[in-house]
Amino acid sequence: MSDEPVRPKPYVGLFSQVSPSDRLRLRGIIDFVIERLIQFAGVSTIFIVGLIFFFLIREGLPAFLDIPLRQLFGGRWYPIDDFFGLWPLIVGSILVTVGAIVIAIPLGLTTAIYLGEFAPQWQREILKPLIEVLAGIPSIVLGFLGWVVLAPIVQRLGAPTGLTVFTGSLILAYMSLPTIISISEDALYAVPKEYRDGALAIGATQWQAVWRVVLPSARSGLVIAIMLGIGRAIGETMAVMMVTGNAANVPGLGLDMLFQPVRTMTATIAAEMGEVAQGSLHYSVLFAIGIVLFVITFGINSLAGRLMGTQAGRRRKENI
Amino acid sequence: MAVDKSLRIRVIGLSWLAILIVLSACSAHSASSDSADSQRAIQNKGSDTLVNLALAWAEAYQVVDPNMTIAVSGGGSGTGITSLINGTADIANASRQMKDEEIAAARAGGIEPVEIPVAIDAIAIIVNPQNPISQLTIDQLADIFTGRVTNWQEVGGNDELIVLVSRETNSGTHVYFLEEVVRKGDPENTDIFASQTLLMPSSVGITSEIGRNPRAIGYDGLGYITPEEKVIAVAKNEHSPYVLPSVSTAADDSYSLSRHLYMYTAGRPVGAVASYLDWIRGPDGQAIVTQLGFVPLSQE
Numbered sequence: 001m002s003d004e005p006v007r008p009k010p011y012v013g014l015f016s017q018v019s020p021s022d023r024l025r026l027r028g029i030i031d032f033v034i035e036r037l038i039q040f041a042g043v044s045t046i047f048i049v050g051l052i053f054f055f056l057i058r059e060g061l062p063a064f065l066d067i068p069l070r071q072l073f074g075g076r077w078y079p080i081d082d083f084f085g086l087w088p089l090i091v092g093s094i095l096v097t098v099g100a101i102v103i104a105i106p107l108g109l110t111t112a113i114y115l116g117e118f119a120p121q122w123q124r125e126i127l128k129p130l131i132e133v134l135a136g137i138p139s140i141v142l143g144f145l146g147w148v149v150l151a152p153i154v155q156r157l158g159a160p161t162g163l164t165v166f167t168g169s170l171i172l173a174y175m176s177l178p179t180i181i182s183i184s185e186d187a188l189y190a191v192p193k194e195y196r197d198g199a200l201a202i203g204a205t206q207w208q209a210v211w212r213v214v215l216p217s218a219r220s221g222l223v224i225a226i227m228l229g230i231g232r233a234i235g236e237t238m239a240v241m242m243v244t245g246n247a248a249n250v251p252g253l254g255l256d257m258l259f260q261p262v263r264t265m266t267a268t269i270a271a272e273m274g275e276v277a278q279g280s281l282h283y284s285v286l287f288a289i290g291i292v293l294f295v296i297t298f299g300i301n302s303l304a305g306r307l308m309g310t311q312a313g314r315r316r317k318e319n320i
Numbered sequence: 321m322a323v324d325k326s327l328r329i330r331v332i333g334l335s336w337l338a339i340l341i342v343l344s345a346c347s348a349h350s351a352s353s354d355s356a357d358s359q360r361a362i363q364n365k366g367s368d369t370l371v372n373l374a375l376a377w378a379e380a381y382q383v384v385d386p387n388m389t390i391a392v393s394g395g396g397s398g399t400g401i402t403s404l405i406n407g408t409a410d411i412a413n414a415s416r417q418m419k420d421e422e423i424a425a426a427r428a429g430g431i432e433p434v435e436i437p438v439a440i441d442a443i444a445i446i447v448n449p450q451n452p453i454s455q456l457t458i459d460q461l462a463d464i465f466t467g468r469v470t471n472w473q474e475v476g477g478n479d480e481l482i483v484l485v486s487r488e489t490n491s492g493t494h495v496y497f498l499e500e501v502v503r504k505g506d507p508e509n510t511d512i513f514a515s516q517t518l519l520m521p522s523s524v525g526i527t528s529e530i531g532r533n534p535r536a537i538g539y540d541g542l543g544y545i546t547p548e549e550k551v552i553a554v555a556k557n558e559h560s561p562y563v564l565p566s567v568s569t570a571a572d573d574s575y576s577l578s579r580h581l582y583m584y585t586a587g588r589p590v591g592a593v594a595s596y597l598d599w600i601r602g603p604d605g606q607a608i609v610t611q612l613g614f615v616p617l618s619q620e
Contacts, residue, residue: 152532162533
């Protein structure tokens with residue numbers, strides 16, 4: 001033992017005992033491992049999407065092969081008697097989604113414009129978290145609300161039953177609102193302040209500046225917000241299943257059709273998946289519905305992606 | 321409400337599944353021996369019509385044999401039978417007999433399903449208490465549910481649209497109603513429900529829609545009827561008497577819409593499952609059937 005006084009030990013790194021050259025090599029290895037892990041995480045997402053698509057195709061393809069296309073897209077859905085017409089389900093999903101979007105766009109955009117352009121700071125601080133709370137409500141709770149509160153009101157409005165397209169659309173609109181509001185608010189926020197200042201400087205009122213300058217320059221961002229809102233609405237299952245009545249029915253054209261029951265694609269899969277024998281025709285038709293849904297949402301998302309791309313491109317051009 | 325119940329049942333089912341996995345992992349070495357059979361949880365799954373009855377039986381059987389646990393869940397007759405075929409249920413509850421395809425699928429999987437009648441159920445036709453209609457014939461019901469008649473006036477009621485309410489197609493009650501009412505018991509008949517028919521995922525869905533909609537007509541098992549609905553007296557045809565469903569009219573067959581409820585096992589039941597089924601069919605099990613508003617099997 002030496003006589004030297006005991007000093008506090010200097011900070012010892014994990015590899016301080018390792019020679020400098022080894023340390024360098026070790027760091028290289030660690031970097032490599034971390035890089036690969038991150039790469040794996042990224043690629044696995046793509047891989048899983050690919051697997052899901054492969055699985056859908058594998059299970060759903062027999063439906064397209066075994067049932068004549070005309071019958072598959074025919075007007076009657078009654079699977080226990082081998083009526084596999086997807087048309088009422090597609091119409092049901094589209095009606096409910098379009099209804100939801102028609103309700104959600106004005107509400108969502110005006111909320112975003114108010115929050116982004118007009119609301120004083122303290123209001124914004126209250127409203128924004130509340131909107132996030134709305135996003136956090138489980139869909140089943142909204143469905144329950146629709147079933148217990150909204151459906152009797154719709155019935156009192158004169159509909160034959162409270163379980164209609166309109167009821168479903170209202171619930172879905174409130175479900176897609178948080179998405180639409182927060183993304184369109186981001187789009188408005190991304191519009192450079194100089195635009196507003198310039199408009200105000202040449203004598204525009206605040207409303208004119210928003211309507212004529214800010215909104216057009218944020219346009220593609222707003223479209224994306226709407227697209228993602230649609231994506232949220234069309235894929236929703238439980239709430240819709242509770243409030244649309246699930247009648248595989250193609251309502252006649254007219255305002256009246258909003259007050260008819262329909263059956264959506266998602267509700268059909270959820271309601272019938274439990275009963276089907278694996279590998280039966282009905283089973284693969286349910287997967288075929290999944291393919292149709294996947295194609296629709298994929299179309300919406302890639303359209304949103306392309307719009308996002310053009311917006312980013314334009315911004316880059318502007319910055320040069 | 322509708323979902324709440326099935327969710328709870330599913331949660332119970334899931335937690336049993338978890339316990340089962342743990343148990344089977346712990347006792348993997350003794351799983352093949354007969355002694356494991358007595359401590360294993362019996363999985364009992366299927367018909368929503370039977371689910372309350374099955375729960376009551378499972379609970380009461382705890383007193384008879386405390387060592388045996390029975391996990392009951394619903395989902396519909398089709399779901400239960402599929403689970404039996406897939407091997408995830410020991411007993412399938414069904415409110416209808418197995419279809420030929422299902423039997424074929426079971427045999428293809430090496431399972432010989434055995435049918436055991438456990439109770440009798442009467443299907444009640446229900447309307448809102450505000451509806452003046454109180455009796456209908458099977459023919460009128462068939463016309464209503466296929467959409468040939470769309471206004472209550474045509475069967476003697478108010479001038480209002482008829483709203484049809486039915487269980488989902490995976491329900492044994494749905495299939496029974498299709499065969500016995502919509503098709504009037506004729507196997508050649510291929511009529512189906514009108515496309516406007518509201519399909520409800522649960523019994524609660526039906527009773528609450530009927531309870532709040534004066535235009536609605538639906539059907540449900542007698543054990544599920546609440547005072548918020550009005551039960552319709554049914555006649556086989558115009559010349560026969562109109563009969564209200566009850567335990568006595570179902571038992572003496574004067575009410576035309578009654579059926580057996582079944583439990584299915586994979587192969588002839590043995591051991592704990594066999595004694596459970598014997599108990600269900602015995603006087604104690606059948607007393608519970610009466611308590612819940614179903615009709616007991618006649619004790620021969």
